[in-house]
Amino acid sequence: MAEQKELPLREKANGPVKFGHGLRDEQFLFDPSYRNLNHGSYGTIPRAIQTARRAYQDQAEAAPDRFIRYIYPDLLDRSRAAIAAHLRVPTDTCVFVANATTGVNTVLRNLVWNPDGRDEILYFDTIYGGCHKTIEYVIETHPGLLSARAIPLAYPLEDAEIVAAFHDAVDASIAAGKRPRLSLFDVVSSLPGVRFPFEDLTLASRERGLLALIDGAQGVGMVDIDLGKVDPDFFVSNCHKWLHVPRGCAVFYVPVRNQALIRSTVPTSHGFAPRASAEDDDGDDASGEEGLQPEPPRKFNPLPASKKSAFVQAFQSFGTVDNTPYLCVADSLKWREEVLGGEERILTEVTALAREGGQKIADILGTKVLDNASRSLTRCSMVNVALPLAVKLEEGDAEALNVDIDEELASRPSFPKSEIPVISGWIQRKLVDEYNTFVSLYVYRGRWWARVSAQVYVELEDFEWVGNVLKELSERVVKGEYKQ
Missing domain, CATH: 3.40.640.10 (Type I PLP-dependent aspartate aminotransferase-like (Major domain))
Incomplete structure (x- = not known):
């Protein structure tokens, strides 16, 4: 196996780093003004892993055949x-x-x-x-x-x-x-x-x-x-x-x-690997029978x-x-262990942040989090929060879509189904262009929902901020600004 250099991990004098904005600014590659609340779509990498990947790319370009044919397989096995x-x-x-x-x-x-x-x-x-x-x-x-x-x-x-x-x-x-x-x-x-x-x-x-x-x-x-x-x-x-x-x-x-x-x-x-040979209808080996083309020679494998x-x-x-x-998988797992404190800490703290942050957004919007009584739906790093916007259902839609039109949903401003793509697209574009962030929006069971991601570089304050942003954008939708 090729010799590996140690990753430039952060020195940890007092144990694992504190999660939040300090970690974001020191370890990650974000634009300082960007709030990444949609980790679930594309993920991201810390600086240490970017450095590791570039080192592998540099090795590949320094001697392509040596790296791709002989070094890469060992690193892949690692x-x-x-x-x-x-x-x-x-x-x-x-x-x-x-x-x-x-x-x-x-x-x-x-x-x-x-x-x-x-x-x-x-x-x-x-x-x-x-x-x-x-x-x-x-x-x-x-x-x-x-x-x-x-x-x-x-x-x-x-x-x-x-x-x-x-x-x-x-x-x-x-x-x-x-x-x-x-x-x-x-x-x-x-x-x-x-x-x-x-x-x-x-x-x-x-x-x-x-x-x-x-x-x-x-x-x-x-x-x-x-x-x-x-x-x-x-x-x-x-x-x-x-x-x-x-x-x-x-x-x-x-x-x-x-x-x-x-x-x-x-x-x-x-x-x-092609199958060994063809067989005729009687189960006998048909290779060499009149009318059949001889099997071509096996192609050379250059690896x-x-x-x-x-x-x-x-x-x-x-x-x-x-x-x-x-090749970076081993490096990433090592980074998560040595810098972030290991998988148990990551999963425990990020799941707790998603749950608390989701409820914070719901309180701001006056809506709810999508969860069940046992809270099994939110045992992960994402949370779904209802927006204060409803879909105007036509006759038969409630039954077909299995929508429970409760008092809370019935009180929300509603919009025709034909406007769902326009409204969703307008909100998401405004999130990017005016607020320098993004969350995934979708319509489910008669209303709009926002899917928000927690991560080690996110804080509760980010959830509160995006809750107010979503409230403001929902109010702008009600005013009809999306039609412009």
Whole structure:
């Protein structure tokens, strides 16, 4: 393995650093006037990790062949071992891909669907849009072979209710003559940004005979994940969102029992191994039969020979792109331990800040936080707060959208559904242009919500500030300023 230089970590005379603006100004790269309250979309990195990445890039440019062919694989193994230990699984079950959507695509494009057309994918209607589009694509490109079934959710729900909805969907699929084949669900869903009972759903999938694919796009670094204990069939999680790793990097976990199912990377590259030979209809080897073209010679693989498993070798290199973010995973985990005080401290303090900050915003707006009685939805680093704006529902909408029109919601200024994109777009652009910040806005169950992220560089004062900003912008919407 290539010799590694120590990261320029902060000297800690009195233990881990204090979280908040001091850490932001000293360790991170933000414009001093920018308030980053949307960490959940793109993440960010500290200066130390930027330095580490640039060092890897400098090595690559100093001697491209030496670095890419011989040094890079060892550094990659170092990061694979670090993330595997973090997730409590064997190193040979973990590789890296560019992002969570790539991992989901890799699974769905590799699975072989039964020819009887009964296979069905089950997913929740809060699925990330890119993953939903992938399901649609796979169905379209395998006509007649599979279908999909959405499981509707109407938050706030308790975890047990979500699991019960899954079982009901499996029963409905079977009753319809389908074969529930795979379930796709989140660690923390995107919109709404709430924690999902992924552990219980993995167990439920196993009990009902489904493969469990966990989309942890929002996951590692914000939720404690004991993957060895959960034991899903496939798991992918972005490291660049909450683990302070450069974009784009995601860990892709496949237990050994399922690695034979993942025959190709996306895109397919040197690691793909074609099947040994074709067979005729009688099951006899058809190679050399009249009318069949002889099998072409196996293409030369320009990469150094390796004794690693076919799965690990395939994902080691599949395209000439800048994969230095993968190499920073070990550095980021070390930085989080030595500078921030370790994962337990990070998760505990940031989750508490999200909860307290979300309630602060709700108090300012006179609305509420999206949570359930057990508070399981907010056991993460994001919080969803209702804006004082409602959607004007047409006849039948309340029932169709499962909207409870309580007294509080009925008292809010309402706007036609056709104006949802205009109002959301106007608020978000004003956040950037006039207030130098951003939060994700979405409409759910008849009203607007804001998803706000907590992080180690954020303070409660930031939540109070953005609460007043959202109040001011909501008042400007009511005055009709968005129409201009």
